Amino acid sequence: MRVAVIGAGVIGLSSALCIHEQFHGLVPSLELEVYADHFTPHTTSDGAAGLWQPYLSDHGNLQETLWNKETFDYLLGHLHSPAAKEMGLFLISGYNLFTEPVPDPSWKNIVLGFRNLTPKELELFPGYSYGWFNTALMLEGRSYLPWLTNRLTQRGVKFFHKKVESFQEVSGDGVDVVLNCSGMRAGDLQPDPQLQPGRGQIIKVLAPWVKHFIITHNLKSGIYNSPYIIPGSEFTVLGGIYQHGNWSEENSAKDHKSIWDSCCRLLPALQKAKIVGEWSGLRPARPWVRLERESIRLGNLQAEVIHNYGHGGFGITIHWGCAMAVARLFGSILQEKQQLASPPGPRL
């Protein structure tokens, strides 16, 4: 049973690990291969700050809220494990700021200690009259992706550096299942007009005195188009750009100025921070995540494709819930192919 995974961002690697963890014991012939044009530290996931936080509204998409929760709980469970530091996993608290009252988010009971901001706290942020405080998690891609890669390598998963141009390319030769975790470039494998880039740009600074995330919201300009500050373990990420439909991965001087000016206004102490880098990336945005099976006819062969892409600006936030959903779909494929007598579960 050969499985080809396309994509080595957080989605591809975690889906691969989840499947291997759940099925390698049950399916001795299971062989996983990861194909990608970019590996860490050059993936979209590496550019993300790594803060676990869904968007403000799930637009009624309860499935995604559940996957977010599963991811948070899974990570929280690993917080005290010796692997946490290597994974780039740690707790972080901070502020979400608004210019008017807003309804509580779908994730208020998933995070820890969610509450509204007090008037004295709001004094810190002139121009904002409402906000939340909560404790969430950071999962830094620069650490998590290598950690996932190491776990997969230990398990005998093979990696191939290549740009896959079609499902045919990987699905011949005894590959039964393809995991399509190609993120922004899923449209190259199969046209998907719903998948659009949500371009972001960030400035990396040294500001080790910043211990909280600060995310502002402008309900008119939309998510992440308002300044945010996210402190990591080595440097702090300044951002606030979300340009729908913009495919450019070049840093823009105009965006740089906008990020810098707005973040320094938000946190005057940043004026003394040293800039150590800048990055632009494309959030693979979709009205909802595409996570589903598809049977693809390729000549006289049939391949099962499991799509898992379109996680926008919340890939890290939702990744493990999606990986487990992918594993369930994989389980049903195995059942159909009679590779499994019954679904994996406790043995009698």
Place this chain on the structure above:
Amino acid sequence: MASPKVAVVGAGVIGLSTALRITETCPSCSVTVLSDQFSPNTTSDVAAGMLIPHTYPDTPIHRQKQWFKETFTYLFAISNSAEASEAGIHLVSGWQVFKSTPKEELPFWSDIVLGFRPMSEAELQKFPQHRFGQAFTTLKCDCPPYLLWLEKRLKATGTQMCTRKVADLWELHGEYDIVVNCAGMGAHQLVGDKQLFPVRGQVLKAHAPWVKHFIRDGDGFTYIYPGIHRVTLGGTREKGSWSLSPDPGTTRDIFDRCCSLEPSLQGAQNIEVKVGLRPSRQRVRVQREVLSQGGVKLPVVHNYGHGAGGFSVHRGTANEAAHLVGECISALQGSSSRAKL
């Protein structure tokens, strides 16, 4: 008295902040800071500088609360300005956890720090040995940056800094009109205060930049305070011990206790051990005194004995001490105008 000459003895957080306040309330004063030690070799440099007050048994609570409030307000404004990183002042959130529910669930300072509330059940799961906790956001003054920033501001006002061991306050008579005694633990020798006693604290300073929260056991012995570059892991409270030498067994014990509160500290790097003697007293001595010897008078303002709470109340006691200095000046001016009659 055109330009009163004020000597401030001591260059820890109390001496420097008091000197600075005096330059603010008495611009015509000429201030000199005299100390045998300056940053990074003061007791303050060892401290984490967390704004979590220590309760003094014999100082009225309303006075402690006023000191804390003034200090918090003052530092809050700096933390929110472009100077924050240079001054070493930053906000930090975290938890104070208790193995058994404390008698006093609401400390006197709960409405001064930000967002104070009991921890939820979900939050307490991170601390399986503790059954009650408080979550809040407070400020931290990192040393040396804060002391260096105070020194810089003092120099800008023309204040002189002199490395000098003052063995007796009378040494300063003639050179200075008023002496402000911020000698901390040194006051034991300097003014013979037997009510002042050391409470030895050993701490570790470690590199663990993923630790973004403070964690403090309500018993006061185990704490994790993340600073700008390093995390302070503590500690001990050894009453009456004068030893400034690090104890290796204590180091191991502190590390183990902190790791049981925050397991990820196992990965901490570059651990340094430091020791400081908290200059402790049942009540902080903020008081005027006129020393008298052979018909000669020396006005003194005392500001020492802050023990474990120096950073938490430093600006408040500096305000009070500066006010007392003002009273000394009025008294001197009163008596000098009487002398002219």
